[in-house]
Amino acid sequence: MSKKIVLIDGHSILNRAFYALPALTNSEGLYTNGVLGFLNILFKILDEEKPEYLTIAFDVHQPTFRHEMFAEYKGTRKGMPEELRGQVPLLKEVLKAMKITILEKGGYEADDILGTLAVKAEKEGYQVSLVSGDRDLLQLATDKIKIRIPKTKKGGTEIENYNTQDVLEAYGVTPKEFIDLKALMGDTSDNIPGVPGIGEKTAAKIIMAFGSIENAYEHIDEVTPNKARESMINNKEQAYLSKILATIKTDCELDYKLEDCTYQDVFNEDAYNYFKRLELKSLLNRFSRANVSVTKEKEKEGTKFEVIEEKAKAQDILDAAIKASNGTTIGFYLACEEETAVLALSFEEKAWLILAQEQASEENLSLQDIKAGLAALISNKKSFATLHLKEQLPFLPEGLSEGIDDIVIGAYLLNPLQSTYEYDDIARDFLKITLPSQNEILGKGSLKEFLKNKKEESVAYYCNHALIAGKAMPLIREELKQKDMEELYDTIEMPLVYTLFDMEQRGIRVNKEGLKEYGDKLTVGIDRLEKEIYEKAGEVFNINSPKQLGVILFEKLHLPNGKKTKTGYSTSAEVLEKLQHDAPIVGKILEYRQLTKLKSTYADGLAAYIGEDGRIHGKFHQTIAATGRISSTEPNLQNIPIRMELGREIRKVFIPEEGYLFLDADYSQIELRVLAHMSGDERLIEAYKQNEDIHRITASLVFHTPFEEVTSEQRRSAKAVNFGIVYGISSFGLGQDLNISRKEAEDYINRYFDTYPGVKTFLDGLVSEGKTQGYVTTLFGRKRPIPELASSNFMTRSFGERVAMNSPIQGTAADIIKIAMIRVNDKLKALKLRSRLILQIHDELLIETATDEIETVRKLLQEEMQHAAELLVSLEVDVNEGPNWYEAK
DNA sequence: TGAGTCACG
DNA sequence: ACGTACGTGACTCAC
Numbered sequence: 001m002s003k004k005i006v007l008i009d010g011h012s013i014l015n016r017a018f019y020a021l022p023a024l025t026n027s028e029g030l031y032t033n034g035v036l037g038f039l040n041i042l043f044k045i046l047d048e049e050k051p052e053y054l055t056i057a058f059d060v061h062q063p064t065f066r067h068e069m070f071a072e073y074k075g076t077r078k079g080m081p082e083e084l085r086g087q088v089p090l091l092k093e094v095l096k097a098m099k100i101t102i103l104e105k106g107g108y109e110a111d112d113i114l115g116t117l118a119v120k121a122e123k124e125g126y127q128v129s130l131v132s133g134d135r136d137l138l139q140l141a142t143d144k145i146k147i148r149i150p151k152t153k154k155g156g157t158e159i160e161n162y163n164t165q166d167v168l169e170a171y172g173v174t175p176k177e178f179i180d181l182k183a184l185m186g187d188t189s190d191n192i193p194g195v196p197g198i199g200e201k202t203a204a205k206i207i208m209a210f211g212s213i214e215n216a217y218e219h220i221d222e223v224t225p226n227k228a229r230e231s232m233i234n235n236k237e238q239a240y241l242s243k244i245l246a247t248i249k250t251d252c253e254l255d256y257k258l259e260d261c262t263y264q265d266v267f268n269e270d271a272y273n274y275f276k277r278l279e280l281k282s283l284l285n286r287f288s289r290a291n292v293s294v295t296k297e298k299e300k301e302g303t304k305f306e307v308i309e310e311k312a313k314a315q316d317i318l319d320a321a322i323k324a325s326n327g328t329t330i331g332f333y334l335a336c337e338e339e340t341a342v343l344a345l346s347f348e349e350k351a352w353l354i355l356a357q358e359q360a361s362e363e364n365l366s367l368q369d370i371k372a373g374l375a376a377l378i379s380n381k382k383s384f385a386t387l388h389l390k391e392q393l394p395f396l397p398e399g400l401s402e403g404i405d406d407i408v409i410g411a412y413l414l415n416p417l418q419s420t421y422e423y424d425d426i427a428r429d430f431l432k433i434t435l436p437s438q439n440e441i442l443g444k445g446s447l448k449e450f451l452k453n454k455k456e457e458s459v460a461y462y463c464n465h466a467l468i469a470g471k472a473m474p475l476i477r478e479e480l481k482q483k484d485m486e487e488l489y490d491t492i493e494m495p496l497v498y499t500l501f502d503m504e505q506r507g508i509r510v511n512k513e514g515l516k517e518y519g520d521k522l523t524v525g526i527d528r529l530e531k532e533i534y535e536k537a538g539e540v541f542n543i544n545s546p547k548q549l550g551v552i553l554f555e556k557l558h559l560p561n562g563k564k565t566k567t568g569y570s571t572s573a574e575v576l577e578k579l580q581h582d583a584p585i586v587g588k589i590l591e592y593r594q595l596t597k598l599k600s601t602y603a604d605g606l607a608a609y610i611g612e613d614g615r616i617h618g619k620f621h622q623t624i625a626a627t628g629r630i631s632s633t634e635p636n637l638q639n640i641p642i643r644m645e646l647g648r649e650i651r652k653v654f655i656p657e658e659g660y661l662f663l664d665a666d667y668s669q670i671e672l673r674v675l676a677h678m679s680g681d682e683r684l685i686e687a688y689k690q691n692e693d694i695h696r697i698t699a700s701l702v703f704h705t706p707f708e709e710v711t712s713e714q715r716r717s718a719k720a721v722n723f724g725i726v727y728g729i730s731s732f733g734l735g736q737d738l739n740i741s742r743k744e745a746e747d748y749i750n751r752y753f754d755t756y757p758g759v760k761t762f763l764d765g766l767v768s769e770g771k772t773q774g775y776v777t778t779l780f781g782r783k784r785p786i787p788e789l790a791s792s793n794f795m796t797r798s799f800g801e802r803v804a805m806n807s808p809i810q811g812t813a814a815d816i817i818k819i820a821m822i823r824v825n826d827k828l829k830a831l832k833l834r835s836r837l838i839l840q841i842h843d844e845l846l847i848e849t850a851t852d853e854i855e856t857v858r859k860l861l862q863e864e865m866q867h868a869a870e871l872l873v874s875l876e877v878d879v880n881e882g883p884n885w886y887e888a889k
Numbered sequence: 890t891g892a893g894t895c896a897c898g
Numbered sequence: 899a900c901g902t903a904c905g906t907g908a909c910t911c912a913c
Contacts, residue, residue: 545911546893572894597895601908627905629898636907639897647896724903733903794900806904842898842905890913898905
């Protein structure tokens, strides 16, 4: 077996990767998509080939040899976008960290270096793999030199491989002839002029016939077609020049030895830290835990972690914490799993892990001891910081609502775009420390298991939580202050933690039998539809598979195919609705879809979450949505059907406890009212003051029609425009929604802006603000960064512009209802009412109300929601009551 | 695991 | 010319 060497064209692969992947930045704002794509391709090749030797060649940004010789052809190489430019040095650094040899030499292009090395390696008996995104290299293919061209296809990277025979088969010419082919046809991206009038087809014909440019000129009379022959005659010099330009050099003077291109220890600690910093999470699992131990990190930080199991010692630590100087932030993290409890405490650069034993004794601690200790500590009014406070509240002493900070909430406000805010994320972002993530520490094992064996890793894991919380909080608070978000944090987000906790604890009661019946009813319909569909289709297939369905509809039944989507036919409701009149099966399918959705997601889905108390305790998340909204999972209680009657019926199974009723309060068009306020547009504000149907008023103004004469069609259009404005209007999107042409949609938008000029000024202002500052802001100071606005890609940038218009509006509405939630919840509790807030659905609150408290609570809700913010237009709230959610809405 | 689809505001 | 509405989460299929 001969030795293998892999040679990679660095720029070309980076370039490919960059354009193949969507924009991706780490939390520092560094673009990383090119680097990630490059590494994916690199690893794929290393996995496949396991070569002994590896090197990556880069162009040096200087006039290159071939291009310098013919300066007149130098020039129009397309400027690299800024997002890519920065990734070149980044990639080189990463490769250096991985101890991979990089080759670059002033005066030579990467092509030439690669060509030289490939030929040299072949002579010395290596098997060569030459990896590039560029087909130019095909001229180097031989039986020993394989050209590999990665293609990013859906579902991963595929690599096309070319040896001599493959080139011949694909292009009909040998690799050597490929040079002549390219010289004849030219290549603008490489500044090869070629022969005018000769394209790919003609060039191929000529080279297949004559083998080379030289030979073609020797038999120039035989060259066909006539046009090509004449052009060749007239451009002879240019043709030969092109050939020189197209030829990759294989004789560069390089002082590199192939033997130097070995690589080893790619997955070392330096590389790990780089990957971690760039947040290339998907690649981290290639590092074995053995190489990157927790202990190393600990030593580096010089932090001592200590395990405490004795009462006396624990008391010492707690006492020391109380005595710590006033400016000290004490970090803590309390975790309980079944009978085991741990409290990690940290201050003054140290951290302790206090362990509660299952069998507490005179000397050992119980969970109660830990709780009591913590309560004493906290009542001493120092500043405390933790992570994921809401998840710890069940175990913390009751009634705390001041003095505890949650760095996760703070970090979210400072950058709401992250997907996670775990201790390692925050350590990286605020303390510049690289820590192993939970996943890396635990691997397959469970935390509990680790804890039982008092593994060093689990000690570090918990202690790091407390340590990071304590150390990061002062920095986070300082940054919040600087960015004018301290009030938002202290008066909205932190109090909301407790409100959401209350809601999760309470849950919502569900009629289990009712839900079962509802599901059974659906099943009957589904079975019936299934039969009908199979019958009309003439065969049994999986209706749930868009792929199989597409084949049936568009191939078997020959329905006019909506040609959309990448992977096949689109079978979305949007497409199917347009086909309803062509075949009865389509309507059945739509109905089937509706029923199966209700069955699987709601009837069956919700049933799985009903607890022993007959209630569903869903989770509310505060750090997910980039706009500041709350999100709901396990189950999602914010997307219970309402638009269609059949789906809406499911709300009948959401019921209050005996002796209670539901009160449901929702804001009327809160986003449009926020828009009226923020834009200050006088006519929009005036429109709201009339307290009439806003869509009708808008239609009346936009279409210059008296209010009473507005048609339902006009109103519908005006409503769609109103929505569109809030989403960040685009004529295409509006056209899609109203099923009208882009031109007509544009006309509507212009009329709208003529009607409400202040809105136009406001939205334009948001976009330019987003561009200059890099973020946009809500009325309450919440910020959303919009990196997309700096993109050179039209589509990405346009998206950024819509986000810039939408986020302050959606976000301000979110701020307002958060304020209302906190006040409603607090007030209900302060008045010692039994009624309780149980759900929030973006602009709606659901309260489980004691029947004798109905009127009190109704007023309270009205009052608190309406006055959560004082805007230039009033906030209107509709309140309804009922014995279940269906009736209350 | 990602794409497609669809439920909500 | 580009090819889309903003924000979420759950389920299913197919790789």
